[in-house]
Amino acid sequence: MPTVTFHKQGQTFVDEVKPQTNLVVRAGIRQFPYPNLRYECGMGKCSKCACRVIAGAEHLPPPNWKEKKQLGERLEQGYRLACQLWIEHDIELAQDDLPAQAPAIVATAGADV
Numbered sequence: 001m002p003t004v005t006f007h008k009q010g011q012t013f014v015d016e017v018k019p020q021t022n023l024v025v026r027a028g029i030r031q032f033p034y035p036n037l038r039y040e041c042g043m044g045k046c047s048k049c050a051c052r053v054i055a056g057a058e059h060l061p062p063p064n065w066k067e068k069k070q071l072g073e074r075l076e077q078g079y080r081l082a083c084q085l086w087i088e089h090d091i092e093l094a095q096d097d098l099p100a101q102a103p104a105i106v107a108t109a110g111a112d113v
């Protein structure tokens with residue numbers, strides 16, 4: 001069973017999930033990482049579920065078009081949309097306090113620092 005490590009606001013939450021688990025779906029039925037995972041639409045439209053992948057990114061499929069559209073430059077910084085991921089391997093994620101809908105142009109400005 002995949003182990004999910006989830007960092008939020010300085011806290012770390014760890015639990016095992018079944019293979020092919022979607023964390024937003026789980027949060028929606030009040031299972032880990034509920035209530036700590038921020039999300040809204042569950043459909044790749046709002047980017048509120050954006051998480052930075054700290055470990056395990058190599059096991060994830062390439063970003064889909066929704067992730068490319070919502071995350072833009074943040075994809076290169078390791079961000080993914082949790083609602084678009086079906087977890088099959090151990091993964092470590094962090095959800096930072098980012099603007100809910102940072103447009104790509106804002107991410108570009110930050111990336112130059």
Ligand code: FES
Binds near residue numbers: 041043046047
């Ligand atoms: S919950 Fe809206 S994009 Fe993931």
